[in-house]
Amino acid sequence: MTSAPTRPDGRTFRGDLDVPPGLPRGIDLGRIANKDKAIAMYGRELVEKLTDHALLADDYAYQAMLDFKDKSNNTNWRTFDLALEQGIDAVDDPSPGLVALFAELDRIPDWVDFDQLYRGAVAFWRAGPIVPPVLAWATIAGGFSMYSATRPVLFSGRLRQSDKVGTRLIESFRYVVAAYTPGGMRRFEEGFRLTAKVRMIHAAVRHSLSHSEVWDWANWGVPINNLDGMVTQAGQFGVKFIDAVQNSGFRYSDRELEDIFALSRYVGHVIGVPADILHTGYEDARRKTELHTLLELPPDELCRDVVHSVIAYSVENPPGDVEILPGPIAKFMTTERRLALAYGLLYSWIPTDVLTALGAERTAWRHVLPAVRPLVAVAHRIGRLLPHDDEKTAFDILRTFNAAIEVPHGQKAVAVANPEEVHADIAANKGDMPVVARS
Known part of the structure; x- marks a missing residue:
């Protein structure tokens, strides 16, 4: 058994690089709600284990990012892309951080079965036309109803400014679609490439926010x-996507659920979720x-801004002008009506208390899915x-979706966010977040 890769200073990665001293334990952070109830329901050991990880992050990618900042070596975004495209051996004199990152990226856990991942991707999409609106409205937009997950995206303003929302939304679609394409997570396929790229973008955002006076540790x-x-x-x-699809009248078999969550588990591994908290199955x-839902604070006004911004944009400007609604519905x-339909469908896909906190309109369309669900279920x-x-x-x-989110002129470099642009937006606090008072 090989030892864990180490940082350039010889220490093993712990997940706490650049975390300031003097912070409370994860369970005592301001973002944690209902901790006593959570302990009573799930046990102290699990609750403390998971909440401790609110103060830990992906140090493999983060150390590589720190290497990018160190001009004494030749590691940068270009050499990262080269290693991603051709393997780490293609890089002359890679930095220790980059070597450690690719040791992790290239490591295939013993639980990975690529045939199973392929089946999981097929199952993910096989519900057909309901999948695009579930992804757009329930999964991506609905995901920003989470208080904690919304914080890092607020500072750049990219999900609150109308001229930036479309770009950010399409970048998210490109990554998810690629990662969940059958065969897409093999080492040199597009799903793996974009997942690893997003991992490094996360490290870049972490670095920018960690050095920002507006981040509330x-x-x-x-x-x-x-x-x-x-x-x-x-x-x-995973769970929320599956629930939304099944609440629409479709049903996944036990094997399909195992396959889908094996795929999402491997995507989680590649994007840097550590093994000790990475989910093991459905x-x-x-x-x-x-x-996690129990521990979340309710959605606040900032969550509302982001969710409504994403839904409004996706309704008014379908990605690539390609419909995410089934053709017969889209015609009239x-x-x-699209906006009313989107909010109506969310009442079948997202808990009512969350939608109430978001101020989501209770449109008449909320009755549509419950009315047609029995027919969909029978047809299914x-x-x-x-x-x-x-x-x-x-x-x-996938063919329809990929046409909507195609990279302009085959420019693979712009498939996902430009980290330098995101850093500049965060540094300029284009999201207009208030400065945190320091003790």
Whole structure:
């Protein structure tokens, strides 16, 4: 068994690089709610283990980011991209941090079965036309209803300024679609590449916020921390996605659930969630997601701004002008109707108390999905009994989605956020976040 990779100073990675001293334990951070109830329901050991990770983050990527800042070596975004495209051996004299990061990226855990991951990706998309609106409105927009997950995105203003929302939304779609494309998470495929790229962008955002006078450590913990990274994969693109699809009338088999959560587990591994809190399967993901939800503060005005901004933009400007609604529905939908429909559907996909806190309009469209759900369920059951081709269904939806989010002129470098632009926006506090008083 090989020893854990070390930092350039010889210490093993702990997840606390650049974390200031004197902070409370994770369970005592201002962002943690209902801790006594959580301990009573889930046990102190699990609650403290997960909340401790609000003060820990991905030091493999972060150390590589620190190497980028050190001009005494030749490690930078260009050499990172080279290692990502061709392997770490293609880089001349890579820094210790970059070597350690790629040792992690190239390590395939013994639980990974790429055939299972392929099946999981097919299952993820095989519900067909309902998947794009679930992803856009329930998963991505709805994910920003979480108080803690919203904090790191506020400072750049990219999800609060109308001229930036579209770019940010399409970048999110590109990453998720690529990662959940069948076969996309093999080492040199696009899903793996974008997942690793997003991992480094997270490190860049963490670095920018860690050195910002507006980041509130005692309340929020580490920017882009392990706890929130875990629930993004286990919850946002796992449990909450599955629940929204199944609340629409579809049903996943036990095997499909195992396969989908094996895929989201590997995406979590590649993006830097540590093994000791990374979900191990469907039931573990649900348990950790429900605990995280219990520990969350209610959505605040900033959450409301972001959620409404994302939904309004996706309704008024479908990604790439390609419909995310099924064709027969889209034909008679004005922008006003689309917005009302989006909020109506959310009442079947997101808990009512969350929507109330977000100030979501209770449109008449909220009755539509409950009314048609029995018909969808019957059609789904019949369809599963008849000959069907889930792989074709998945790739048909992916073909449409990829047309909507295609990178301009094949420019792979702009598939996801430009870290230098994000850093500049954070440094300028374009989100107009208040400065935190320091003791």
